[in-house]
Amino acid sequence: xxxxxxLGHGLLVASALFAIGLVGVLVRRNxxxxxxxxxxxxxxxxxxxxxxxxxxxVADGQVMFVFILVMAAAEVAVGLALLLRISRRVPDxxxxxxxxxxx
Amino acid sequence: MTVLFYLAGAVALLAAGLAVSRRNAFHALLYxxxxxxxxxxxxxxxxxxxxxxxxxxxxxxxIIVLFVFVVMMLNLGPEAAPRQHGLLSPxxxxxxxxxxxxxxxxxxxxxxxxxxxxxxxxxxxxxxxSHALFxxxxxxxxxxxxxxxxxxxxxxxxxxxxxxxxxxx
Numbered sequence: 001x002x003x004x005x006x007l008g009h010g011l012l013v014a015s016a017l018f019a020i021g022l023v024g025v026l027v028r029r030n031x032x033x034x035x036x037x038x039x040x041x042x043x044x045x046x047x048x049x050x051x052x053x054x055x056x057x058v059a060d061g062q063v064m065f066v067f068i069l070v071m072a073a074a075e076v077a078v079g080l081a082l083l084l085r086i087s088r089r090v091p092d093x094x095x096x097x098x099x100x101x102x103x
Numbered sequence: 104m105t106v107l108f109y110l111a112g113a114v115a116l117l118a119a120g121l122a123v124s125r126r127n128a129f130h131a132l133l134y135x136x137x138x139x140x141x142x143x144x145x146x147x148x149x150x151x152x153x154x155x156x157x158x159x160x161x162x163x164x165x166i167i168v169l170f171v172f173v174v175m176m177l178n179l180g181p182e183a184a185p186r187q188h189g190l191l192s193p194x195x196x197x198x199x200x201x202x203x204x205x206x207x208x209x210x211x212x213x214x215x216x217x218x219x220x221x222x223x224x225x226x227x228x229x230x231x232x233s234h235a236l237f238x239x240x241x242x243x244x245x246x247x248x249x250x251x252x253x254x255x256x257x258x259x260x261x262x263x264x265x266x267x268x269x270x271x272x
Contacts, residue, residue, distance in 0.1 A: 010149070013112040017119055017142075024123030032128050032174070036135055039166065040119050043158075047142055054149040059231040062154045063240050066232070069161050070247040074254030076166050080173050081261035087177055 010051035017044035031086065031093045035079050042072045107209050108148040114202050115141035121198065128174050132167060133199040139163040140206050147213065150226035 021044060024037030046068040053061015083093070090097045115138050122134035139162045146155035236244055 020119045059235040062232045077254045077258040081258040
């Protein structure tokens with residue numbers, strides 16, 4: 001299956017998607033955009049698992065995709081709850097403004 | 104099938120790149136939705152239909168809706184009305200709309216050539232994935248359920264109003 005799609009090309013797409021998300025985390029200072037970029041990076045990692053699983057025709061790639069999906073769901077729930085808490089103190093959601101811990 | 108894969112991959116990369124470079128959070132969300140839909144088409148062309156369906160239901164359906172809720176909550180204020188009006192202008196949705204139309208065309212090709220070679224022949228379907236999930240990976244499934252419970256409790260605590268910390272609670 002998918003013998004026409006080379007494994008390297010699929011992994012190239014996944015790694016490029018990961019790089020886009022990494023650039024988003026590093027460049028944007030808005031916490032909402034950083035969370036979105038983390039979602040893009042998680043999606044790229046899951047895509048690499050699915051592509052590798054499809055290359056050898058086994059179900060393990062999609063199993064790891066399900067686990068990454070669960071992890072992303074838990075991460076985004078806690079992350080957005082934290083974002084709402086932070087938005088009361090920093091209305092413009094600047095990540096640099098909450099770099100210190102006020103004990 | 105190969106053309107479908109490369110086209111969907113290009114759409115995913117383009118939409119992700121546009122998403123992280125938008126100034127408006129809602130525009131970025133529209134592009135992220137398109138990027139996730141393109142990733143689902145990539146999974147479908149690779150012969151992973153279960154992953155494609157989960158990608159749409161959980162990622163584009165649940166996680167992005169959470170983001171939309173938060174963006175809408177943060178936008179509340181006197182300036183919300185003109186911003187809502189701006190969301191209806193064609194400049195907002197024409198980019199994601201064109202990219203989504205490309206994905207729709209791919210979907211039409213996949214459906215109309217059903218039984219053909221649009222989708223890989225020996226696809227790994229939900230049956231194999233389920234047998235693997237509840238066979239050798241059953242311990243990891245239990246751990247994932249623990250993680251979801253911890254995320255639920257954490258989000259519920261963090262979102263439960265302004266509670267004073269340090270006191271007897």
